[in-house]
Amino acid sequence: MQSNNGRGLDRRQFLKAGAALGAMTALPMGRALAQEPVNLTVWAWTPKTQDMANRFMEKYPHVTVTVENVGQGAPHYVKLRNAVTAGTGLPDLAQMEFNSIPSFRALNALADIGPLGGNAVKDAFIDWTWSAVSDGEQVYGMPWDSGPMALLYRADIFEKHGLTVPETWDDFAEQAIKLSQAAPGTYLTNFGVDSGWTAAVLWQAGWRPFKTEGTNIQIRINDDIAKNWANYWQKLIDAKAVDTKPAWTSEWFAAFDDGTYASWVTAGWAPVLMQQSMKKSFGQWRASPMPQWEKGGKIASNWGGSTFATFNTTPHLQEATDFAVFMATDPEVARFWNTDAYLFPVLKELINDPTLMGNEYEFYGGQAVNTIFAEAEGQVDPSFEFAPFQDYVNSQIEDNFAMAIGGNGTLADAFDRIQDAVVAYANDQGYTVT
Amino acid sequence: MLDAFGPVPLVEFNAVSNTLSGQKPRVIVSKKVAPYVLLLPFLLVFVGFLIVPMGYAFGLSLFKTALVGGTRFVGLENYARAVVDPKFWDGVWLLVRFGLIQMPIMLSLALIFALILDSGMVYARSFFRVSFFLPYAVPAVIATLLWGYLYGPSYGPVAQLATALSLPKPDFFSPGAILGSLANITIWEYTGYNMIIYFAALQAIPGDLEEAAKMDGASALTYALRVKLPMIVPMIVVTVIFSIIGTLQLFSEPYLITNLARSVINSNFTPNYYAYTLAFVAQQYNYSAAISFLLGAVVAVFSYAFMLLANRGGR
Numbered sequence: 001m002q003s004n005n006g007r008g009l010d011r012r013q014f015l016k017a018g019a020a021l022g023a024m025t026a027l028p029m030g031r032a033l034a035q036e037p038v039n040l041t042v043w044a045w046t047p048k049t050q051d052m053a054n055r056f057m058e059k060y061p062h063v064t065v066t067v068e069n070v071g072q073g074a075p076h077y078v079k080l081r082n083a084v085t086a087g088t089g090l091p092d093l094a095q096m097e098f099n100s101i102p103s104f105r106a107l108n109a110l111a112d113i114g115p116l117g118g119n120a121v122k123d124a125f126i127d128w129t130w131s132a133v134s135d136g137e138q139v140y141g142m143p144w145d146s147g148p149m150a151l152l153y154r155a156d157i158f159e160k161h162g163l164t165v166p167e168t169w170d171d172f173a174e175q176a177i178k179l180s181q182a183a184p185g186t187y188l189t190n191f192g193v194d195s196g197w198t199a200a201v202l203w204q205a206g207w208r209p210f211k212t213e214g215t216n217i218q219i220r221i222n223d224d225i226a227k228n229w230a231n232y233w234q235k236l237i238d239a240k241a242v243d244t245k246p247a248w249t250s251e252w253f254a255a256f257d258d259g260t261y262a263s264w265v266t267a268g269w270a271p272v273l274m275q276q277s278m279k280k281s282f283g284q285w286r287a288s289p290m291p292q293w294e295k296g297g298k299i300a301s302n303w304g305g306s307t308f309a310t311f312n313t314t315p316h317l318q319e320a321t322d323f324a325v326f327m328a329t330d331p332e333v334a335r336f337w338n339t340d341a342y343l344f345p346v347l348k349e350l351i352n353d354p355t356l357m358g359n360e361y362e363f364y365g366g367q368a369v370n371t372i373f374a375e376a377e378g379q380v381d382p383s384f385e386f387a388p389f390q391d392y393v394n395s396q397i398e399d400n401f402a403m404a405i406g407g408n409g410t411l412a413d414a415f416d417r418i419q420d421a422v423v424a425y426a427n428d429q430g431y432t433v434t
Numbered sequence: 435m436l437d438a439f440g441p442v443p444l445v446e447f448n449a450v451s452n453t454l455s456g457q458k459p460r461v462i463v464s465k466k467v468a469p470y471v472l473l474l475p476f477l478l479v480f481v482g483f484l485i486v487p488m489g490y491a492f493g494l495s496l497f498k499t500a501l502v503g504g505t506r507f508v509g510l511e512n513y514a515r516a517v518v519d520p521k522f523w524d525g526v527w528l529l530v531r532f533g534l535i536q537m538p539i540m541l542s543l544a545l546i547f548a549l550i551l552d553s554g555m556v557y558a559r560s561f562f563r564v565s566f567f568l569p570y571a572v573p574a575v576i577a578t579l580l581w582g583y584l585y586g587p588s589y590g591p592v593a594q595l596a597t598a599l600s601l602p603k604p605d606f607f608s609p610g611a612i613l614g615s616l617a618n619i620t621i622w623e624y625t626g627y628n629m630i631i632y633f634a635a636l637q638a639i640p641g642d643l644e645e646a647a648k649m650d651g652a653s654a655l656t657y658a659l660r661v662k663l664p665m666i667v668p669m670i671v672v673t674v675i676f677s678i679i680g681t682l683q684l685f686s687e688p689y690l691i692t693n694l695a696r697s698v699i700n701s702n703f704t705p706n707y708y709a710y711t712l713a714f715v716a717q718q719y720n721y722s723a724a725i726s727f728l729l730g731a732v733v734a735v736f737s738y739a740f741m742l743l744a745n746r747g748g749r
Binding site (some may be wrong): 010392425 | 443501502503580586587589609622693694695696697698699700702711714715716717718721
């Protein structure tokens with residue numbers, strides 16, 4: 001009003017107002033009004049994320065998105081948590097694994113993007129991924145990639161030693177013992193200390209360690225399911241039928257490549273990851289469904305996968321939501337993650353897409369490995385809950401498993417110690433533990 | 435003579451220059467204030483980056499923040515819990531054992547190298563001085579990654595060599611070997627640093643003492659052990675205290691080697707590692723602050739105890 005100095009609208013302003021009105025009727029409400037330049041910062045560790053953000057910027061020209069890689073795994077979350085604690089320095093959005101969503105919700109750091117467009121795309125996602133990010137109508141992240149589980153194994157080693165592809169975990173144990181006897185120094189697999197893998201494999205077995213309702217938390221870490229699982233692996237470790245080297249080292253990767261390890265119970269992001277990093281074992285890998293606890297069972301699990309979560313400190317919640325929705329649901333972008341990066345999709349449309357899932361990989365002897373993982377995606381039970389302090393739980397799993405592997409007590413003892421430590425921690429953090 | 439290089443107040447400089455240019459001497463700051471003005475840059479940094487953060491951390495240690503229920507004042511409760519926390523004392527005990535292996539080896543090596551270099555019997559002395567010192571210039575992170583590769587159980591060069599010679603591969607990350615493996619890294623990193631300190635002290639010994647010792651018929655070895663060594667004892671005491679402090683704060687090396695040796699290094703392996711885990715994994719910033727101050731107290735006690743011991747020995 002100040003600009004026209006009390007005179008009525010001049011011609012130019014009148015035309016501008018008319019154009020704006022036209023735009024408002026042409027576009028959904030609320031969009032046209034927010035056209036001032038907006039800057040969004042995103043923390044993500046996946047490669048080429050900025051390329052995909054650029055596509056978002058083509059569609060939303062008033063938004064500038066900067067992708068920053070602050071590290072992967074612990075360093076990423078430590079920085080996020082420090083920024084939450086400090087009350088400053090948070091990005092607008094961050095890539096966040098499914099198992100960290102409850103922890104950041106417990107810190108009241110995540111924004112509910114349900115009403116801003118989150119709920120509108122609900123049906124596009126595989127059910128378990130949606131339950132992992134939502135709480136009724138509240139939505140705390142956009143599922144982005146997942147890790148449905150299956151078994152990758154070396155056809156050449158299996159053939160050489162007459163091993164059969166295990167359908168059940170009993171078969172798996174049998175083959176493990178058989179291989180270790182037939183070829184000492186070669187193992188069916190490695191039991192490394194990996195809390196993410198442990199939770200995922202126990203998820204399949206029916207382990208449901210946490211149930212959080214508000215400030216009440218039920219903790220059942222050392223239940224019978226966990227103990228049976230612990231005894232199962234303890235037997236294999238004691239029989240030296242599996243190796244117990246640390247996971248995720250370059251030596252560990254090399255051991256898969258050079259035939260020291262003949263199989264890996266792993267997730268949907270692994271096939272492309274392995275294809276990118278292994279040379280010697282080219283063409284020898286195959287996929288088969290995850291071993292079952294019951295013969296003929298059809299239960300898989302999920303390991304890893306991530307979301308885009310929006311922080312409630314962002315001044316641009318709508319744009320941040322638009323970005324998260326775009327990255328997760330734009331068909332071209334979603335497809336790109338699977339073909340060019342190693343991310344396994346979360347969209348029903350892509351999981352059911354025969355050309356995408358039916359891609360035959362030479363690294364896997366021409367097998368369409370994704371079909372195995374796509375089938376597993378539908379066999380993930382959505383009822384699994386992570387703790388609102390999952391990083392602490394993970395550190396306890398790792399410390400205590402490490403002790404057991406180092407020969408101090410058994411894995412079953414480790415579960416008892418983890419239960420005690422986590423209960424004490426939950427009480428100390430003010431939860432009512434039941 | 436030394437007085438000429440003592441503290442020169444700003445006023446005198448001004449007085450001289452002003453007199454030369456024919457003006458009246460101007461006094462900008464008085465002699466009493468001048469040293470503090472010169473110290474100001476240091477004091478600002480010292481207060482801003484040491485005193486204030488320490489005060490903040492101490493403040494933190496008196497509160498307790500929980501995920502449920504928020505923050506409340508708890509006084510010394512965190513300290514009461516810390517002094518009986520076995521995870522903390524396990525770490526201290528580990529470092530005591532670590533120090534008993536590492537410090538004697540590192541300091542004697544440093545001393546031997548310094549004495550050899552100082553004896554004048556070595557050609558290309560500055561080359562050796564620099565090359566011994568070089569590892570200290572390598573950041574601890576790089577050094578640890580480098581050694582982590584060398585220790586690699588299957589594909590590290592040592593393991594490869596063992597395979598080539600059909601010998602059993604050494605396991606540098608076994609429970610029995612891990613302390614030695616870590617000690618080796620820190621010895622490699624810090625021997626040169628200590629050697630330079632000793633070397634500088636040895637260089638300061640007046641040459642006429644050597645002449646006198648030779649006149650009395652002392653061999654080079656006797657001279658080194660009976661004359662030079664006693665003269666640098668104060669320096670040795672200082673390096674031992676530095677080493678005690680450094681040892682008790684050990685963090686980077688075990689932290690970075692964790693992924694390679696998960697079954698022997700846990701999240702409370704050393705007290706600093708424990709403080710890190712508490713703050714950044716378990717979100718117990720308050721308790722972590724208390725553990726850090728307790729560690730500070732332990733360091734002070736160990737250093738003071740050693741000083742008492744050294745003083746008694748000296749008399």
